Amino acid sequence: DTEVTQTPKHLVMGMTNKKSLKCEQHMGHRAMYWYKQKAKKPPELMFVYSYEKLSINESVPSRFSPECPNSSLLNLHLHALQPEDSALYLCASSQNRGREQPQHFGDGTRLSIL
């Protein structure tokens, strides 16, 4: 079992819906990440939060909106998504953003856009 918990595990939504993905960790990690993973592909970094501040936005469309309410919680708000946004969305955390820190991944939320 992973120490990074993501909910929901599966989400189906229409292109006009608004939904949110949630990620939680209680390891005291201060860096948290959102990745998008398409089938048979490696994870692609979307956002990095460090000490609850957005540090990196990898030119992600504004229909994805991240939020870090506290050091344990990371949300990804979704609005007006496109069918090509269907993917596995992974959350990860690490002690900090140091390059030697391994990242711990959640199981992901499998998102399908109708």
Add this chain to the structure above:
Amino acid sequence: AQSVSQHNHHVILSEAASLELGCNYSYGGTVNLFWYVQYPGQHLQLLLKYFSGDPLVKGIKGFEAEFIKSKFSFNLRKPSVQWSDTAEYFCAVTTTDSWGKLQFGAGTQVVVTP
């Protein structure tokens, strides 16, 4: 920009065979190297990591990897695989410039037949 190459996209082998997966990176500075594994339906798990020191690192589940700086390589090995090693394997790199951003290789799908 740095990149990570994994030589084989798909490997099929029998139980008890030896496994070696290639990984090369392109970056002239200091790197941190990781191998992650993704078992079917499970989250990405860290197999092993290299930061400095002994270039031969041992990880979980009997895996090891060797960092060869002159070849910019970090190949993963296991002397005798089991059916349970069937998974997707990702090599990943962070650098002094990347501030914890993990750059993943394309992944290698390993199938172990009984």
